[in-house]
Amino acid sequence: MLLSSLLFACAESPVVSDGPAPQPVPTLKPVQLALNWYPEPEFGGFYDAALRGLYRDAGLEVTVVPGGPGVPVLELLAAGRVDVAITGADDLLVRRAKGLDAVAVYAGFQDSPVGLLVHAPGPARYEDVVGPVAAEAGSPFQQFVWARYAWEGKVELVPTTGTIAPFMANPASAQQAYVTSEPCLAEAQGASVGFLPAKEAGWNPYASLAVVRGGEKAEGWVGKFVSASQAGWEHYLVDPAVANAEIVKLDPELGGGKIDCVVARQAAYVRGTAGVGRVEGARFVELAEALNSVGVVVSGEGAYLER
Template sequence: MHRSLQKKIFKALYLTISLTIISCHSYAAEEIIFGTDWRAQAEHGGFYQAQALGFYEELGLEVKIKQGGPQVNHSQQLVSGKIDFGMAPNSFIPLNFLEQSIPIIAIAAFFQRDPAVLIAHKSQNYSSLTDLKYKKIMISPDTRIGFWRFLRVRFGFNNQQIKPYTFNLAPFLANEELIQQGYLTSEPFLIKQTGIQPSVFLLADSGYNSYAGIVQCSEALIQENPALVTAFINASIKGWYSFLYDDPSPAFRLISADNPEMDRRLLEFAHQIMVNERLIDNEDSRVNGIGTMNLRRWKAFYETMVQDALYSPDLNISKVFTNQFASQSDAFKERQKKLRKGNQIDR
């Protein structure tokens, strides 16, 4: 073969291989590990919906949803870099990071209203949280350093009321005088299935203004790869809109695959509660979109906990969260456009 022709062939081959490598690199999905706050359940529905419908993939992300649970510390894994994003169940976790000067920040809160509840037997005729003062209440160790502090400050509850809760309904079902913690989207349904009628007290209706379903990441990730953070939050928001207002079945299937113990009827119940009680999409989120937070609420929550001496009184609360990624997201704008179009058709 003529040397010049050989050189041209090698050059063309090299260029082809190089372009192929560049092309593959350009379209390779970025792998993300997202740690939730519990085993797969309806309260994670928007993330599973985004995964099921390819919303993450559309934005170049390969997201692995890692389940939480009673023996899983995703906060620790987030700090150590073993996961990229982590879900906090309440506003205490981000504030704890701020108090300890750990550079982890809240970037979206998917539950505008925390679904935490206290549950009593209807036969006891309690009408409000005030009636539960001095009664025996089963709570977990995490709750003792969580919303129990709110109940102490606001309603005068005391630690002598506490009985251990191990996420087993049996003690409650067997003793009419017992009260226990729960989630509005879960335990009331399970209790009713046994034939017992519960009285359910949603803490959010009594001044408990914690966010829930809070997604956090490191400040380093925000600085190094803001595009990745934007993509993950935008796809997640899109997933939540779809989960709430479209067919949630794709998410249900993935949730059941990850957690086979999850009953389809419970998933449907939880979905209905999330929509009807506006736990995720309420008057606040309808201004700037699902996932957004506001400083006023963070300050109010923080100041309540300062009364219980949980935090120092001089924290800069504006550093606990950012709306850089959730506020006015593309997913929110897409949702607004869809609603406007629907209104025009209705007219």
């Protein structure tokens, strides 16, 4: 009876509070971020921003969508199925020439991670390469390097196999590679290797490049995404532990310390010389000239939101 009386009294008595009225929970803007490859340290800063709540603090609910071979991230962007796509600057210009309306807003890698994997102690320069060289025949990088150094008929071009086995078997060979991949694999197998960055040959597209639809480049959420991504990358360069744990969870192949090699090798390419995340118009103009020199007709104008 006493309990019933208490419940009745509580129901009839108004609730009085001296504190401020509760504030409505802000609505977060959903953002789908599509990667162009599997979860790897090349996307570490984006994972860092998501895991540490930097995107949420900026009012964004960012979902990182892993990619893989053949995943058409730019097509997904154009179709409105994702809001941000990660790609390379050369791919962006080629697709824009075919009608894609998309612009770059953030560069995860200031310098291209592409280059040539060579056996140590040398060659030390592209001019010193004698071959054979395994490269992706017909790719802009392959065409550009062969043209610049007049390798046609001098340096043997052999097909890539998707592995480093042929490279490991031939001490005179070189192989098109990513600084974050094949060098670490070769060292893990006991090889002593060197790496000739594509930048040294004059080929330097931005990589891990975040792009958005052209019609949305001025929307407020884009600036918030860029600022949070910048903070994520700057933190990741100093302390990658949280993001790396998630990346290894998603891609166990990077476990056993393998991820440490990747993180160490990519740091200088992320930082570059202009600053973390920078996107500069002059870089797109230079890239367009490089592509045009090998017959890939593109324009760098309007392909970026400079910052």
